[in-house]
Amino acid sequence: MxxxxxxxxxxxxxxxxxxxxxxxxxxxxxxxxxxxxxxxxxxxxxxxxxxxxxxxxxxxxxxxxxxxxxxxxxxxxxxxxxxxxxxxxxxxxxxxxxxxxxxxxxxxxxxxxxxxxxxxxxxxxxxxxxxxxxxxxxxxxxxxxxxxxxxxxxxxxxxxxxxxxxxxxSAPSKIFGMLNNADLKFPMITDENGEEVELTKGRYTQFMESKDRRVRKEAFEALYATYGKFRNTIAASLTSSIKKDVFYARTRKYPSALYAALFADNVEVSVYDNLIATIREHLPLMHRYIALRKKLLGVEELHMYDLYVPIVPEVEMKIPYDQAVATIKEALHPLGEEYGRVLAEGFSNGWIDVHENEGKTSGAYSWGAYTTHPYVLMNYQENVNNMFTLAHEMGHALHSYYSNQAQPYTYADYKIFVAEVASTLNEALLMHHLLQTTTDKKQRMYLINYYLEQFRGTVFRQTMFAEFEKIVHEKEEQGEPLTADSLSAIYRELNVAYHGPEMVVDSEVDLEWARIPHFYRNFYVYKYATGFSAATSLSKQILEEGQPAVDRYLQFLKGGSSDYPLNLLKKAGVDMASPAPIAEALSVFKGLLDEMEQLLAEK
Missing domain, CATH: 1.20.140.70 (Oligopeptidase f, N-terminal domain)
Structure with missing residues:
Protein backbone atom coordinates (compact mmCIF):
# COMPACT_ATOMS: atom_id res chain seq x y z
CA MET A 1 0.00 0.00 0.00
CA SER A 170 -13.69 -4.89 32.60
CA ALA A 171 -14.63 -1.19 32.54
CA PRO A 172 -11.11 0.21 33.21
CA SER A 173 -9.65 -1.75 30.31
CA LYS A 174 -12.56 -0.87 28.03
CA ILE A 175 -12.38 2.83 28.88
CA PHE A 176 -8.62 2.89 28.23
CA GLY A 177 -9.07 0.95 25.00
CA MET A 178 -11.66 3.34 23.61
CA LEU A 179 -9.57 6.38 24.60
CA ASN A 180 -6.37 4.86 23.21
CA ASN A 181 -7.77 3.44 19.97
CA ALA A 182 -10.78 5.57 19.03
CA ASP A 183 -10.65 8.99 20.69
CA LEU A 184 -6.96 9.83 21.10
CA LYS A 185 -5.74 11.92 18.17
CA PHE A 186 -2.09 12.77 17.62
CA PRO A 187 -0.81 15.90 15.85
CA MET A 188 0.90 16.23 12.51
CA ILE A 189 4.69 16.28 12.63
CA THR A 190 7.32 17.22 10.07
CA ASP A 191 9.04 14.15 8.60
CA GLU A 192 12.56 13.76 7.19
CA ASN A 193 11.46 15.31 3.89
CA GLY A 194 9.98 18.39 5.51
CA GLU A 195 6.42 17.19 4.88
CA GLU A 196 3.59 17.31 7.39
CA VAL A 197 2.56 13.73 8.30
CA GLU A 198 -0.01 12.53 10.81
CA LEU A 199 1.54 10.87 13.86
CA THR A 200 -0.13 7.53 14.65
CA LYS A 201 0.78 4.78 17.07
CA GLY A 202 1.60 2.56 14.11
CA ARG A 203 3.93 5.15 12.58
CA TYR A 204 5.54 6.06 15.88
CA THR A 205 7.99 3.13 15.63
CA GLN A 206 9.03 4.28 12.16
CA PHE A 207 9.70 7.77 13.44
CA MET A 208 11.68 6.38 16.40
CA GLU A 209 13.93 4.61 13.88
CA SER A 210 14.45 7.77 11.81
CA LYS A 211 18.02 8.79 11.11
CA ASP A 212 16.93 12.39 11.69
CA ARG A 213 17.18 13.08 15.41
CA ARG A 214 14.83 16.03 15.10
CA VAL A 215 12.10 13.74 13.77
CA ARG A 216 12.63 11.27 16.61
CA LYS A 217 12.50 14.02 19.22
CA GLU A 218 9.46 15.67 17.66
CA ALA A 219 7.52 12.39 17.46
CA PHE A 220 8.55 11.44 20.99
CA GLU A 221 7.47 14.74 22.48
CA ALA A 222 4.24 14.89 20.45
CA LEU A 223 3.22 11.39 21.51
CA TYR A 224 3.76 11.96 25.21
CA ALA A 225 2.31 15.48 25.13
CA THR A 226 -0.89 13.90 23.81
CA TYR A 227 -0.98 11.28 26.55
CA GLY A 228 -0.03 13.96 29.07
CA LYS A 229 -3.28 15.79 28.40
CA PHE A 230 -5.11 12.75 29.78
CA ARG A 231 -2.62 11.67 32.47
CA ASN A 232 -5.09 11.90 35.37
CA THR A 233 -7.87 10.17 33.44
CA ILE A 234 -5.56 7.31 32.43
CA ALA A 235 -4.17 7.08 35.97
CA ALA A 236 -7.74 6.70 37.23
CA SER A 237 -8.43 3.89 34.75
CA LEU A 238 -5.17 2.07 35.54
CA THR A 239 -5.51 2.36 39.32
CA SER A 240 -9.10 1.15 39.05
CA SER A 241 -7.80 -1.90 37.19
CA ILE A 242 -5.18 -2.50 39.90
CA LYS A 243 -7.85 -2.18 42.61
CA LYS A 244 -9.93 -4.73 40.72
CA ASP A 245 -7.01 -7.19 40.71
CA VAL A 246 -6.48 -6.76 44.45
CA PHE A 247 -10.21 -7.05 45.17
CA TYR A 248 -10.53 -10.37 43.34
CA ALA A 249 -7.38 -11.76 44.97
CA ARG A 250 -8.59 -10.87 48.46
CA THR A 251 -12.13 -12.06 47.82
CA ARG A 252 -10.82 -15.45 46.72
CA LYS A 253 -8.39 -15.64 49.64
CA TYR A 254 -5.14 -15.50 47.70
CA PRO A 255 -2.06 -14.14 49.52
CA SER A 256 -1.62 -11.44 46.88
CA ALA A 257 -2.72 -10.32 43.44
CA LEU A 258 0.55 -11.67 42.02
CA TYR A 259 -0.03 -15.09 43.60
CA ALA A 260 -3.58 -15.11 42.22
CA ALA A 261 -2.41 -14.26 38.69
CA LEU A 262 0.24 -17.00 38.66
CA PHE A 263 -2.01 -19.62 40.25
CA ALA A 264 -3.85 -20.31 36.99
CA ASP A 265 -0.60 -21.49 35.40
CA ASN A 266 0.43 -23.36 38.57
CA VAL A 267 3.55 -21.18 38.63
CA GLU A 268 5.21 -20.29 41.91
CA VAL A 269 5.79 -16.63 42.79
CA SER A 270 9.47 -17.57 43.05
CA VAL A 271 9.58 -17.93 39.23
CA TYR A 272 8.48 -14.28 38.90
CA ASP A 273 10.88 -13.12 41.60
CA ASN A 274 13.74 -15.16 40.08
CA LEU A 275 13.22 -13.39 36.77
CA ILE A 276 13.46 -9.92 38.31
CA ALA A 277 16.44 -10.91 40.50
CA THR A 278 18.32 -12.50 37.58
CA ILE A 279 17.74 -9.50 35.33
CA ARG A 280 18.73 -7.09 38.11
CA GLU A 281 21.94 -9.09 38.56
CA HIS A 282 22.71 -8.72 34.84
CA LEU A 283 21.81 -5.04 34.48
CA PRO A 284 25.52 -4.16 33.94
CA LEU A 285 25.14 -5.86 30.53
CA MET A 286 22.24 -3.56 29.72
CA HIS A 287 24.24 -0.54 30.89
CA ARG A 288 27.14 -1.68 28.70
CA TYR A 289 24.82 -1.85 25.70
CA ILE A 290 23.47 1.63 26.44
CA ALA A 291 27.05 2.98 26.62
CA LEU A 292 27.86 1.31 23.28
CA ARG A 293 24.75 2.84 21.70
CA LYS A 294 25.73 6.28 22.95
CA LYS A 295 29.24 5.90 21.56
CA LEU A 296 28.08 4.67 18.14
CA LEU A 297 25.51 7.42 17.73
CA GLY A 298 28.20 9.95 18.58
CA VAL A 299 25.98 12.00 20.86
CA GLU A 300 26.98 13.90 23.99
CA GLU A 301 23.78 12.78 25.66
CA LEU A 302 21.77 9.63 24.88
CA HIS A 303 18.04 10.32 25.20
CA MET A 304 15.08 7.94 25.37
CA TYR A 305 14.17 8.86 21.79
CA ASP A 306 17.58 7.55 20.71
CA LEU A 307 16.84 3.99 21.84
CA TYR A 308 15.28 2.67 18.65
CA VAL A 309 17.31 4.21 15.86
CA PRO A 310 19.65 1.58 14.39
CA ILE A 311 23.23 2.12 15.49
CA VAL A 312 24.37 1.05 12.04
CA PRO A 313 22.62 3.87 10.17
CA GLU A 314 24.34 3.25 6.83
CA VAL A 315 22.15 0.17 6.21
CA GLU A 316 18.68 0.68 4.79
CA MET A 317 16.49 -2.40 5.27
CA LYS A 318 13.08 -1.65 3.83
CA ILE A 319 11.01 -4.83 3.79
CA PRO A 320 7.72 -4.87 1.85
CA TYR A 321 5.06 -7.22 3.22
CA ASP A 322 5.39 -9.85 0.47
CA GLN A 323 9.15 -9.99 0.98
CA ALA A 324 8.64 -10.44 4.71
CA VAL A 325 6.29 -13.37 4.06
CA ALA A 326 8.80 -15.09 1.76
CA THR A 327 11.66 -14.59 4.22
CA ILE A 328 9.66 -15.94 7.16
CA LYS A 329 8.66 -19.06 5.21
CA GLU A 330 12.29 -19.77 4.41
CA ALA A 331 13.51 -19.02 7.93
CA LEU A 332 11.05 -21.44 9.53
CA HIS A 333 12.04 -24.30 7.24
CA PRO A 334 13.86 -26.07 10.15
CA LEU A 335 10.43 -26.67 11.74
CA GLY A 336 9.60 -29.16 9.00
CA GLU A 337 7.37 -29.64 5.98
CA GLU A 338 4.09 -29.95 7.90
CA TYR A 339 4.64 -26.70 9.83
CA GLY A 340 5.61 -24.99 6.57
CA ARG A 341 2.40 -26.13 4.87
CA VAL A 342 0.19 -24.71 7.63
CA LEU A 343 2.23 -21.50 7.67
CA ALA A 344 1.74 -21.04 3.92
CA GLU A 345 -1.99 -21.61 4.31
CA GLY A 346 -2.14 -18.90 6.95
CA PHE A 347 -0.36 -16.39 4.74
CA SER A 348 -2.55 -17.01 1.69
CA ASN A 349 -6.02 -17.85 3.04
CA GLY A 350 -7.41 -14.83 4.85
CA TRP A 351 -5.84 -15.27 8.28
CA ILE A 352 -4.10 -11.86 8.37
CA ASP A 353 -5.30 -8.26 8.43
CA VAL A 354 -2.18 -6.52 7.21
CA HIS A 355 -2.29 -2.72 7.06
CA GLU A 356 -3.23 0.17 9.32
CA ASN A 357 -6.47 2.00 8.58
CA GLU A 358 -8.49 4.72 10.22
CA GLY A 359 -9.98 3.54 13.52
CA LYS A 360 -8.26 0.16 13.47
CA THR A 361 -6.99 -1.22 16.78
CA SER A 362 -3.28 -0.51 17.13
CA GLY A 363 -0.46 -3.00 17.55
CA ALA A 364 -0.64 -6.65 16.61
CA TYR A 365 -2.21 -9.81 17.99
CA SER A 366 -3.23 -13.36 17.15
CA TRP A 367 -6.71 -14.49 18.11
CA GLY A 368 -9.61 -16.61 16.98
CA ALA A 369 -12.17 -19.18 18.01
CA TYR A 370 -11.91 -22.97 18.31
CA THR A 371 -14.42 -23.37 15.49
CA THR A 372 -12.26 -21.64 12.85
CA HIS A 373 -8.65 -21.07 11.89
CA PRO A 374 -6.67 -18.45 13.88
CA TYR A 375 -6.37 -14.83 12.82
CA VAL A 376 -3.61 -12.21 13.01
CA LEU A 377 -4.08 -8.44 13.25
CA MET A 378 -1.16 -6.37 11.99
CA ASN A 379 -0.51 -2.70 11.27
CA TYR A 380 2.37 -3.53 8.95
CA GLN A 381 5.10 -0.97 8.32
CA GLU A 382 7.94 -1.85 5.94
CA ASN A 383 10.74 -2.43 8.45
CA VAL A 384 12.66 -5.21 10.18
CA ASN A 385 10.65 -4.85 13.37
CA ASN A 386 7.36 -5.48 11.60
CA MET A 387 8.75 -8.54 9.80
CA PHE A 388 9.67 -9.98 13.18
CA THR A 389 6.26 -9.01 14.57
CA LEU A 390 4.61 -10.91 11.72
CA ALA A 391 6.75 -13.99 12.43
CA HIS A 392 5.90 -13.59 16.14
CA GLU A 393 2.13 -13.44 15.63
CA MET A 394 2.19 -16.36 13.19
CA GLY A 395 3.94 -18.33 15.92
CA HIS A 396 0.93 -17.66 18.15
CA ALA A 397 -1.43 -18.54 15.30
CA LEU A 398 0.19 -21.90 14.56
CA HIS A 399 0.35 -22.72 18.26
CA SER A 400 -3.43 -22.19 18.36
CA TYR A 401 -3.90 -24.14 15.14
CA TYR A 402 -1.99 -27.18 16.43
CA SER A 403 -3.66 -27.08 19.85
CA ASN A 404 -7.11 -26.80 18.30
CA GLN A 405 -6.40 -29.66 15.92
CA ALA A 406 -4.96 -31.99 18.56
CA GLN A 407 -7.07 -31.20 21.62
CA PRO A 408 -10.81 -31.24 22.31
CA TYR A 409 -12.33 -27.85 23.12
CA THR A 410 -11.99 -28.60 26.84
CA TYR A 411 -8.18 -28.57 26.66
CA ALA A 412 -7.37 -26.63 23.48
CA ASP A 413 -6.72 -23.22 25.05
CA TYR A 414 -3.09 -23.18 26.16
CA LYS A 415 -2.02 -21.28 29.25
CA ILE A 416 -0.65 -17.76 29.00
CA PHE A 417 2.67 -18.84 30.54
CA VAL A 418 3.59 -20.79 27.40
CA ALA A 419 1.86 -18.41 25.00
CA GLU A 420 4.99 -16.43 24.16
CA VAL A 421 7.25 -19.43 23.54
CA ALA A 422 6.06 -20.36 20.04
CA SER A 423 5.97 -16.73 18.91
CA THR A 424 9.44 -15.91 20.19
CA LEU A 425 10.93 -19.15 18.82
CA ASN A 426 9.82 -18.04 15.36
CA GLU A 427 11.70 -14.78 15.90
CA ALA A 428 14.82 -16.65 17.03
CA LEU A 429 14.77 -18.84 13.90
CA LEU A 430 14.18 -15.81 11.70
CA MET A 431 17.18 -14.04 13.21
CA HIS A 432 19.34 -17.15 12.85
CA HIS A 433 18.36 -17.38 9.18
CA LEU A 434 19.13 -13.72 8.52
CA LEU A 435 22.52 -13.90 10.23
CA GLN A 436 23.36 -17.11 8.33
CA THR A 437 22.44 -15.65 4.94
CA THR A 438 23.78 -12.14 5.35
CA THR A 439 27.26 -11.67 3.93
CA ASP A 440 27.31 -7.90 4.06
CA LYS A 441 29.20 -6.81 7.17
CA LYS A 442 27.12 -3.69 7.68
CA GLN A 443 23.87 -5.64 7.36
CA ARG A 444 25.17 -8.18 9.85
CA MET A 445 25.94 -5.40 12.29
CA TYR A 446 22.47 -3.99 11.69
CA LEU A 447 20.86 -7.36 12.45
CA ILE A 448 22.97 -7.90 15.55
CA ASN A 449 21.87 -4.46 16.68
CA TYR A 450 18.27 -5.50 16.02
CA TYR A 451 18.73 -8.74 18.00
CA LEU A 452 20.30 -6.81 20.86
CA GLU A 453 17.25 -4.60 20.73
CA GLN A 454 15.00 -7.67 20.92
CA PHE A 455 16.77 -8.67 24.12
CA ARG A 456 16.52 -5.14 25.45
CA GLY A 457 12.83 -4.89 24.57
CA THR A 458 11.71 -8.40 25.42
CA VAL A 459 13.89 -9.43 28.32
CA PHE A 460 15.03 -6.24 30.04
CA ARG A 461 12.10 -3.96 29.19
CA GLN A 462 9.35 -6.50 29.86
CA THR A 463 10.99 -7.40 33.16
CA MET A 464 10.99 -3.70 34.03
CA PHE A 465 7.27 -3.67 33.23
CA ALA A 466 6.85 -6.75 35.42
CA GLU A 467 8.65 -5.07 38.29
CA PHE A 468 6.46 -1.98 37.86
CA GLU A 469 3.34 -4.15 38.08
CA LYS A 470 4.64 -5.86 41.20
CA ILE A 471 5.41 -2.55 42.90
CA VAL A 472 2.10 -0.84 42.12
CA HIS A 473 0.01 -3.85 43.15
CA GLU A 474 1.94 -4.15 46.41
CA LYS A 475 1.37 -0.44 47.10
CA GLU A 476 -2.36 -0.89 46.56
CA GLU A 477 -2.33 -3.95 48.83
CA GLN A 478 -0.57 -1.88 51.49
CA GLY A 479 -3.12 0.90 51.21
CA GLU A 480 -0.80 3.44 49.60
CA PRO A 481 -2.48 5.85 47.15
CA LEU A 482 -1.67 5.60 43.44
CA THR A 483 -1.88 8.79 41.38
CA ALA A 484 -0.51 10.02 38.07
CA ASP A 485 2.41 11.54 39.97
CA SER A 486 3.21 8.46 42.06
CA LEU A 487 2.93 6.12 39.07
CA SER A 488 5.26 8.40 37.12
CA ALA A 489 7.76 8.54 39.99
CA ILE A 490 7.86 4.75 40.30
CA TYR A 491 8.23 4.38 36.54
CA ARG A 492 11.04 6.95 36.41
CA GLU A 493 13.01 5.22 39.16
CA LEU A 494 12.85 1.93 37.28
CA ASN A 495 13.94 3.54 34.02
CA VAL A 496 16.97 5.09 35.73
CA ALA A 497 17.95 1.73 37.30
CA TYR A 498 17.48 -0.33 34.14
CA HIS A 499 19.15 2.06 31.68
CA GLY A 500 22.09 3.13 33.82
CA PRO A 501 24.25 6.24 34.11
CA GLU A 502 24.84 6.81 30.38
CA MET A 503 21.13 7.39 29.67
CA VAL A 504 19.27 10.69 30.00
CA VAL A 505 15.85 9.57 31.23
CA ASP A 506 13.65 12.25 29.68
CA SER A 507 10.72 13.39 31.81
CA GLU A 508 8.27 12.52 29.02
CA VAL A 509 8.94 8.79 29.41
CA ASP A 510 7.80 8.95 33.03
CA LEU A 511 4.33 8.75 31.43
CA GLU A 512 4.98 5.62 29.40
CA TRP A 513 2.87 3.57 31.83
CA ALA A 514 -0.10 5.53 30.48
CA ARG A 515 0.12 3.93 27.03
CA ILE A 516 0.81 0.25 27.83
CA PRO A 517 -2.35 -1.82 27.20
CA HIS A 518 -0.81 -4.92 28.81
CA PHE A 519 -0.96 -3.30 32.25
CA TYR A 520 -4.70 -3.96 32.12
CA ARG A 521 -3.95 -7.68 31.87
CA ASN A 522 -2.21 -8.01 35.20
CA PHE A 523 1.09 -9.85 35.51
CA TYR A 524 1.13 -10.91 31.89
CA VAL A 525 4.25 -9.18 30.55
CA TYR A 526 6.76 -11.24 32.54
CA LYS A 527 5.85 -14.13 30.27
CA TYR A 528 7.48 -12.33 27.35
CA ALA A 529 10.83 -12.54 29.17
CA THR A 530 10.38 -16.15 30.31
CA GLY A 531 9.02 -17.09 26.88
CA PHE A 532 12.00 -15.48 25.15
CA SER A 533 14.36 -17.47 27.36
CA ALA A 534 12.55 -20.75 26.71
CA ALA A 535 12.45 -20.02 22.99
CA THR A 536 16.19 -19.28 22.93
CA SER A 537 16.87 -22.72 24.38
CA LEU A 538 14.36 -24.61 22.20
CA SER A 539 15.48 -22.93 18.96
CA LYS A 540 19.06 -23.89 19.77
CA GLN A 541 17.95 -27.52 20.23
CA ILE A 542 15.99 -27.51 16.95
CA LEU A 543 18.95 -26.15 14.98
CA GLU A 544 21.45 -28.52 16.60
CA GLU A 545 19.42 -31.74 16.97
CA GLY A 546 17.06 -31.50 14.02
CA GLN A 547 14.06 -33.84 13.83
CA PRO A 548 14.04 -35.16 17.43
CA ALA A 549 13.87 -31.62 18.77
CA VAL A 550 11.27 -30.66 16.13
CA ASP A 551 9.11 -33.63 17.17
CA ARG A 552 9.31 -32.61 20.84
CA TYR A 553 8.44 -29.05 19.90
CA LEU A 554 5.42 -30.00 17.77
CA GLN A 555 4.13 -32.12 20.64
CA PHE A 556 4.48 -29.07 22.83
CA LEU A 557 2.43 -27.02 20.33
CA LYS A 558 -0.27 -29.70 20.38
CA GLY A 559 -0.38 -29.80 24.17
CA GLY A 560 -2.96 -27.09 24.79
CA SER A 561 -3.81 -27.18 28.49
CA SER A 562 -3.60 -30.95 28.75
CA ASP A 563 -0.79 -30.48 31.29
CA TYR A 564 0.66 -27.64 33.36
CA PRO A 565 2.87 -25.17 31.44
CA LEU A 566 6.11 -25.98 33.26
CA ASN A 567 5.53 -29.71 32.57
CA LEU A 568 4.83 -29.10 28.87
CA LEU A 569 8.02 -27.08 28.53
CA LYS A 570 10.03 -29.65 30.44
CA LYS A 571 8.87 -32.37 28.01
CA ALA A 572 9.91 -30.08 25.14
CA GLY A 573 13.36 -29.78 26.68
CA VAL A 574 13.56 -26.69 28.91
CA ASP A 575 13.11 -26.29 32.71
CA MET A 576 11.61 -22.86 33.44
CA ALA A 577 11.32 -23.53 37.17
CA SER A 578 15.02 -22.71 37.23
CA PRO A 579 16.57 -19.29 36.56
CA ALA A 580 19.10 -21.06 34.33
CA PRO A 581 17.28 -20.40 31.00
CA ILE A 582 17.13 -16.68 31.83
CA ALA A 583 20.87 -16.64 32.49
CA GLU A 584 21.46 -18.67 29.29
CA ALA A 585 19.52 -16.12 27.24
CA LEU A 586 21.54 -13.31 28.79
CA SER A 587 24.74 -15.14 27.87
CA VAL A 588 23.56 -14.98 24.24
CA PHE A 589 23.00 -11.24 24.71
CA LYS A 590 26.55 -10.92 26.02
CA GLY A 591 27.88 -12.87 23.04
CA LEU A 592 26.07 -10.57 20.61
CA LEU A 593 27.43 -7.55 22.45
CA ASP A 594 30.95 -9.00 22.22
CA GLU A 595 30.55 -9.65 18.48
CA MET A 596 29.22 -6.17 17.83
CA GLU A 597 32.20 -4.63 19.62
CA GLN A 598 34.56 -6.87 17.65
CA LEU A 599 32.98 -5.97 14.29
CA LEU A 600 33.26 -2.31 15.17
CA ALA A 601 36.93 -2.75 16.06
CA GLU A 602 37.54 -4.21 12.58
CA LYS A 603 35.97 -1.22 10.78
Missing part, protein backbone atom coordinates in the same frame (compact mmCIF):
# COMPACT_ATOMS: atom_id res chain seq x y z
CA UNK A 2 1.15 3.52 -0.72
CA UNK A 3 2.05 5.59 2.30
CA UNK A 4 -0.14 8.68 2.49
CA UNK A 5 -0.26 11.59 4.84
CA UNK A 6 -3.47 10.34 6.43
CA UNK A 7 -4.73 6.84 7.07
CA UNK A 8 -7.05 5.14 4.56
CA UNK A 9 -10.60 4.28 5.51
CA UNK A 10 -11.39 0.60 6.03
CA UNK A 11 -13.35 0.46 2.79
CA UNK A 12 -10.29 1.61 0.83
CA UNK A 13 -8.05 -1.29 1.96
CA UNK A 14 -7.62 -3.94 -0.81
CA UNK A 15 -9.31 -7.26 -0.02
CA UNK A 16 -6.08 -9.26 -0.28
CA UNK A 17 -4.71 -7.39 2.73
CA UNK A 18 -7.79 -8.01 4.90
CA UNK A 19 -8.52 -11.00 7.09
CA UNK A 20 -11.56 -13.04 6.09
CA UNK A 21 -13.91 -12.95 9.07
CA UNK A 22 -16.58 -14.45 6.81
CA UNK A 23 -14.88 -17.75 7.64
CA UNK A 24 -16.38 -17.33 11.12
CA UNK A 25 -19.81 -16.05 10.07
CA UNK A 26 -20.75 -15.45 6.46
CA UNK A 27 -23.08 -12.64 7.54
CA UNK A 28 -24.06 -10.76 10.68
CA UNK A 29 -27.37 -12.60 10.47
CA UNK A 30 -25.50 -15.88 11.03
CA UNK A 31 -23.90 -14.29 14.08
CA UNK A 32 -27.39 -13.45 15.35
CA UNK A 33 -28.40 -17.11 15.06
CA UNK A 34 -25.55 -18.15 17.33
CA UNK A 35 -26.46 -15.38 19.77
CA UNK A 36 -29.90 -16.98 20.05
CA UNK A 37 -28.29 -20.41 20.38
CA UNK A 38 -26.17 -19.13 23.27
CA UNK A 39 -29.27 -17.79 25.00
CA UNK A 40 -31.06 -21.13 24.60
CA UNK A 41 -28.07 -23.11 25.88
CA UNK A 42 -27.76 -20.69 28.79
CA UNK A 43 -31.34 -21.42 29.79
CA UNK A 44 -30.70 -25.16 29.52
CA UNK A 45 -27.57 -25.08 31.67
CA UNK A 46 -29.18 -22.80 34.24
CA UNK A 47 -31.94 -25.42 34.63
CA UNK A 48 -29.35 -27.98 35.79
CA UNK A 49 -28.41 -25.92 38.83
CA UNK A 50 -28.54 -27.99 42.01
CA UNK A 51 -28.38 -31.35 40.21
CA UNK A 52 -24.67 -31.95 39.58
CA UNK A 53 -24.09 -33.85 42.83
CA UNK A 54 -26.92 -36.29 42.06
CA UNK A 55 -25.01 -38.61 39.71
CA UNK A 56 -22.08 -38.98 37.36
CA UNK A 57 -24.47 -38.84 34.42
CA UNK A 58 -25.90 -35.54 35.57
CA UNK A 59 -22.41 -34.09 36.03
CA UNK A 60 -21.38 -35.29 32.57
CA UNK A 61 -24.48 -33.72 31.01
CA UNK A 62 -23.66 -30.35 32.59
CA UNK A 63 -20.00 -30.40 31.55
CA UNK A 64 -20.84 -31.42 27.99
CA UNK A 65 -23.44 -28.67 27.74
CA UNK A 66 -20.98 -26.17 29.19
CA UNK A 67 -18.44 -27.01 26.47
CA UNK A 68 -21.01 -26.46 23.74
CA UNK A 69 -22.17 -23.20 25.31
CA UNK A 70 -18.70 -21.73 25.81
CA UNK A 71 -17.49 -22.85 22.40
CA UNK A 72 -20.41 -21.01 20.76
CA UNK A 73 -20.01 -17.98 23.02
CA UNK A 74 -16.31 -17.75 22.15
CA UNK A 75 -17.15 -17.67 18.46
CA UNK A 76 -19.81 -15.00 18.98
CA UNK A 77 -17.51 -12.81 21.04
CA UNK A 78 -14.43 -13.20 18.84
CA UNK A 79 -16.33 -12.25 15.68
CA UNK A 80 -17.92 -9.16 17.21
CA UNK A 81 -14.71 -7.91 18.78
CA UNK A 82 -12.58 -8.52 15.70
CA UNK A 83 -15.12 -6.72 13.53
CA UNK A 84 -14.90 -3.78 15.92
CA UNK A 85 -11.09 -3.94 15.81
CA UNK A 86 -11.25 -3.32 12.06
CA UNK A 87 -12.64 0.14 12.82
CA UNK A 88 -13.31 1.12 16.43
CA UNK A 89 -15.46 4.03 15.27
CA UNK A 90 -17.92 1.68 13.52
CA UNK A 91 -21.06 1.97 15.66
CA UNK A 92 -22.55 -1.26 14.28
CA UNK A 93 -19.72 -3.37 15.61
CA UNK A 94 -19.42 -1.33 18.78
CA UNK A 95 -22.99 -2.46 19.36
CA UNK A 96 -22.28 -6.10 18.53
CA UNK A 97 -19.28 -6.09 20.85
CA UNK A 98 -21.32 -4.58 23.67
CA UNK A 99 -23.99 -7.23 23.15
CA UNK A 100 -21.41 -10.02 23.09
CA UNK A 101 -19.85 -8.67 26.29
CA UNK A 102 -23.23 -8.53 28.03
CA UNK A 103 -24.05 -12.00 26.77
CA UNK A 104 -20.74 -13.26 28.14
CA UNK A 105 -21.60 -11.79 31.54
CA UNK A 106 -24.98 -13.56 31.49
CA UNK A 107 -23.40 -16.88 30.50
CA UNK A 108 -20.71 -16.83 33.17
CA UNK A 109 -23.32 -15.82 35.71
CA UNK A 110 -25.46 -18.79 34.67
CA UNK A 111 -22.62 -21.33 34.94
CA UNK A 112 -21.10 -19.93 38.12
CA UNK A 113 -22.77 -22.67 40.14
CA UNK A 114 -20.91 -25.48 38.37
CA UNK A 115 -17.55 -25.22 40.09
CA UNK A 116 -18.97 -24.87 43.63
CA UNK A 117 -21.30 -27.83 43.06
CA UNK A 118 -18.40 -29.96 41.85
CA UNK A 119 -16.41 -28.95 44.90
CA UNK A 120 -19.30 -30.04 47.13
CA UNK A 121 -18.99 -33.60 45.83
CA UNK A 122 -16.79 -35.74 48.14
CA UNK A 123 -13.48 -36.58 46.47
CA UNK A 124 -14.06 -40.33 46.79
CA UNK A 125 -17.51 -40.06 45.19
CA UNK A 126 -16.14 -37.96 42.32
CA UNK A 127 -13.38 -40.50 41.69
CA UNK A 128 -15.92 -43.34 41.57
CA UNK A 129 -18.08 -41.44 39.07
CA UNK A 130 -15.09 -40.74 36.82
CA UNK A 131 -14.32 -44.47 36.73
CA UNK A 132 -17.88 -45.68 36.29
CA UNK A 133 -19.55 -43.02 34.10
CA UNK A 134 -18.67 -43.47 30.45
CA UNK A 135 -17.31 -40.21 29.02
CA UNK A 136 -16.69 -38.49 32.34
CA UNK A 137 -13.01 -39.50 32.34
CA UNK A 138 -12.58 -36.99 29.50
CA UNK A 139 -12.98 -34.29 32.14
CA UNK A 140 -10.51 -35.73 34.64
CA UNK A 141 -7.86 -33.03 34.08
CA UNK A 142 -10.51 -30.31 34.35
CA UNK A 143 -11.95 -31.84 37.51
CA UNK A 144 -8.50 -32.15 39.07
CA UNK A 145 -7.89 -28.50 38.25
CA UNK A 146 -11.19 -27.44 39.83
CA UNK A 147 -10.23 -29.33 42.97
CA UNK A 148 -6.95 -27.38 43.06
CA UNK A 149 -9.02 -24.20 43.20
CA UNK A 150 -11.06 -25.42 46.20
CA UNK A 151 -9.45 -23.05 48.76
CA UNK A 152 -10.21 -20.10 46.44
CA UNK A 153 -13.76 -20.95 45.36
CA UNK A 154 -16.73 -19.26 47.04
CA UNK A 155 -20.33 -20.34 47.48
CA UNK A 156 -22.58 -20.63 44.45
CA UNK A 157 -24.31 -17.34 45.34
CA UNK A 158 -21.00 -15.52 45.80
CA UNK A 159 -19.60 -16.97 42.57
CA UNK A 160 -22.71 -15.81 40.71
CA UNK A 161 -22.29 -12.33 42.18
CA UNK A 162 -18.64 -12.16 41.07
CA UNK A 163 -19.54 -13.43 37.61
CA UNK A 164 -22.20 -10.74 37.27
CA UNK A 165 -19.55 -8.16 38.15
CA UNK A 166 -17.30 -9.14 35.24
CA UNK A 167 -18.64 -6.49 32.86
CA UNK A 168 -18.15 -3.83 35.52
CA UNK A 169 -14.66 -5.18 36.27
Missing amino acids: NKSKTLPKRSDVPAEYKWRLEDIYATDADWEKDVQKVKQLTEQIAALKGTLAQSGEQLLAALTLQDELLKTLDTVYVYARMRRDEDNANSTYQGLTDRATSLSTQVYGAIAYIQPEILSIPTEQLETWIKETKGLDHYRIMLDEITRYKPHTLSAEEEALLANMSELA
